[in-house]
Amino acid sequence: MPMHLRYHDALLSDEERLFKSSVREFAERHIAPIWEKIDEAGSIPVDLIKRMGSQGLFAIPVEEEKGGVGGTVTMAAIAVEEVAYADPSVAVAVYTLLNNGWPLLLSLYGGRGGFEWLVDEIARGDSFLGIASTESHGGSDVAAVRTVAEERDGMWDINGEKTYISGVIEVMEHLPKGGGWLLVARKGARNSSPSPRDLVLILTIGRHGRERAPGIEYSRLETIGRHGISTGILRFNNHREPVEHTLGGENSFKILLQGFNIARILVAAANIGSARWALDQALEWIKERTVFGRPLASRQSVAYTYAELLAELESSRLLVLQAARLADKIYVEKDPLFKPKDLNIPSAMAKLKAPRTALKVYEEVMKWHGALSYMKESKLHRGWLGVMSYNVGAEGAENIMRYIVARDTIGKEHIRP
Ligand SMILES: Cc1cc2nc3c(=O)[nH]c(=O)nc-3n(C[C@H](O)[C@H](O)[C@H](O)COP(=O)(O)OP(=O)(O)OC[C@H]3O[C@@H](n4cnc5c(N)ncnc54)[C@H](O)[C@@H]3O)c2cc1C
Missing domain, CATH: 2.40.110.10 (Butyryl-CoA Dehydrogenase, subunit A, domain 2)
Structure with a gap:
C-alpha cells in the first residue's frame, strides 16, 4: 500500500498494526483465492473455518480464561474488515463478526452458566x-x-x-x-x-x-x-x-441491546472492508479504461467522485474505530467512566453510515465498469449484493439507527419509534 494511503494505520497501536497485517496475509492467502467459489457453492469450507480458528479470528474480545483470544473489540473490527476485503460478498466476514460479537455477550452475561466450553469451541472453529x-x-x-x-x-x-x-x-x-x-x-x-x-x-x-x-x-x-x-x-x-x-x-432486553451495539460495530467494519475492495478495483480500472482516447481517471467527473467516495468511506471507517474504542473502554478495560448505553449512539452511527457508504461505492464503481459490471464474470455484483443485506436491514434497519441516535440525543420524550 502506498505510504500516503496508510493514514488509518497511524490510529492503531503497534500491536493492532501487526495483528492487521497478519490477518491480511492470512486472508489474502486463504480467503481471497476462493471467495467467488464460496459465493457460488453457498457454503464456507469447514477447513477454512477451522483454519480461521487456529489463526485466532473468532472470540477475539473474549478473555482467555473464558475460552477466548483475550483481544479487543477493535481487533475484532480490524479482523472483520480485512476478511471482508478478501471476501467482499461479506459471507466469511459475517461468519467472523457473529462469532466475535455474540460470544463476547455470552462471556459477559452468561454468569455462572459455565459457557467457556462453547466459547472455546467457537474460538477453534468447531461451533457457531x-x-x-x-x-x-x-x-x-x-x-x-x-x-x-x-x-x-x-x-x-x-x-x-x-x-x-x-x-x-x-x-x-x-x-x-x-x-x-x-x-x-x-x-x-x-x-x-x-x-x-x-x-x-x-x-x-x-x-x-x-x-x-x-x-x-x-x-x-x-x-x-x-x-x-x-x-x-x-x-x-x-x-x-x-x-x-x-x-x-430481568435485564435480558438491556443486555440484548448491548449485543446489538457490539455486533453493529463489526457489521459496519464488514461493509468498510468490502467497499475498500470495490474502490481498489475501481482505482485500477479507471486508470486503464480508455474511452474517447483518454482514461476514465482523467475526467474530473470520475476522479472527483472517486475522491468523494474515498473520503466518505474513511469517515465511516473512523466511526467504526470510534465505536470500537469505546466498546473496549466499556467491555475490555471496564473503565468506570463509560457505561454500556454510551455505545448506543456511536454504534448506531457506524451502522447507519457504513452500509450506506458501501452501497454508494458499489453503485459508482459498477457504473464505471459499464456493462461489464452486469455480467456474471464481473465479481462486483457479489459485493454489491452482500452489502445490500445490511442496507435492507440485517442487524438493524436504517431508520432504527436514526431512531436510536435521535432518541439518545434529542430525548425519549420527543422521539417515538
Ligand atoms: C441476510 C440477512 C441476515 C439476517 N440475519 C439475522 C439473524 O441472524 N438474526 C436475526 O435475528 N435477524 C436477522 N436478520 C433480520 C434483520 O435483523 C431484520 O431484517 C431487521 O431487524 C429488520 O426487520 P424486518 O426485515 O422485519 O423489517 P421491518 O422491521 O418490517 O422494517 C421494514 C422497514 O421499515 C422501517 N421501519 C421500521 N420501523 C420504523 C419506524 N419506527 N419508523 C420508520 N421506519 C421504520 C425499517 O427501517 C425498514 O426499512 C437478517 C436479515 C438479512 C437480510
Whole structure:
C-alpha cells in the first residue's frame, strides 16, 4: 500500500498494526483465492473455518480464561474488515463478526452458566453462535416478539418461529460441533401489551456433536447475495433449554441491546472492508479504461467522485474505530467512566453510515465498469449484493439507527419509534 494511503494505520497501536497485517496475509492467502467459489457453492469450507480458528479470528474480545483470544473489540473490527476485503460478498466476514460479537455477550452475561466450553469451541472453529431475534411480523420491533418461553421444572419450554436467521445450516449440519443462537423470547404466555421487561435471552443450542436438539426444525431461505453463509428459518416446538442458559435475568432486553451495539460495530467494519475492495478495483480500472482516447481517471467527473467516495468511506471507517474504542473502554478495560448505553449512539452511527457508504461505492464503481459490471464474470455484483443485506436491514434497519441516535440525543420524550 502506498505510504500516503496508510493514514488509518497511524490510529492503531503497534500491536493492532501487526495483528492487521497478519490477518491480511492470512486472508489474502486463504480467503481471497476462493471467495467467488464460496459465493457460488453457498457454503464456507469447514477447513477454512477451522483454519480461521487456529489463526485466532473468532472470540477475539473474549478473555482467555473464558475460552477466548483475550483481544479487543477493535481487533475484532480490524479482523472483520480485512476478511471482508478478501471476501467482499461479506459471507466469511459475517461468519467472523457473529462469532466475535455474540460470544463476547455470552462471556459477559452468561454468569455462572459455565459457557467457556462453547466459547472455546467457537474460538477453534468447531461451533457457531448467532442471534435469533427476528420474526416474520417485523424484525425492528424486537420487544414485540411472539416466541414464548415458559419455565417448567428448571427448564424453558420454547415455542415459536424465527426467520432470516444467519448460520442455520452451519449449526445444524456443517460445523464439527454445531452451536446455536441467543434466542429472544417472551416469558410466559403471550399478553396483549408486550413489554421489553417480559423478554428473555436464552442460549439455545441447535446441535452439539451428533445430537440435534429435539423440538427445533429448520430450513434454508434463498438469498440474493452473501450466499456463503446460510440464512434460514428456525421453528421451535416445545424445545427445552435449562434456565441456567438465561442471559441477564430481568435485564435480558438491556443486555440484548448491548449485543446489538457490539455486533453493529463489526457489521459496519464488514461493509468498510468490502467497499475498500470495490474502490481498489475501481482505482485500477479507471486508470486503464480508455474511452474517447483518454482514461476514465482523467475526467474530473470520475476522479472527483472517486475522491468523494474515498473520503466518505474513511469517515465511516473512523466511526467504526470510534465505536470500537469505546466498546473496549466499556467491555475490555471496564473503565468506570463509560457505561454500556454510551455505545448506543456511536454504534448506531457506524451502522447507519457504513452500509450506506458501501452501497454508494458499489453503485459508482459498477457504473464505471459499464456493462461489464452486469455480467456474471464481473465479481462486483457479489459485493454489491452482500452489502445490500445490511442496507435492507440485517442487524438493524436504517431508520432504527436514526431512531436510536435521535432518541439518545434529542430525548425519549420527543422521539417515538
Ligand atoms: C441476510 C440477512 C441476515 C439476517 N440475519 C439475522 C439473524 O441472524 N438474526 C436475526 O435475528 N435477524 C436477522 N436478520 C433480520 C434483520 O435483523 C431484520 O431484517 C431487521 O431487524 C429488520 O426487520 P424486518 O426485515 O422485519 O423489517 P421491518 O422491521 O418490517 O422494517 C421494514 C422497514 O421499515 C422501517 N421501519 C421500521 N420501523 C420504523 C419506524 N419506527 N419508523 C420508520 N421506519 C421504520 C425499517 O427501517 C425498514 O426499512 C437478517 C436479515 C438479512 C437480510
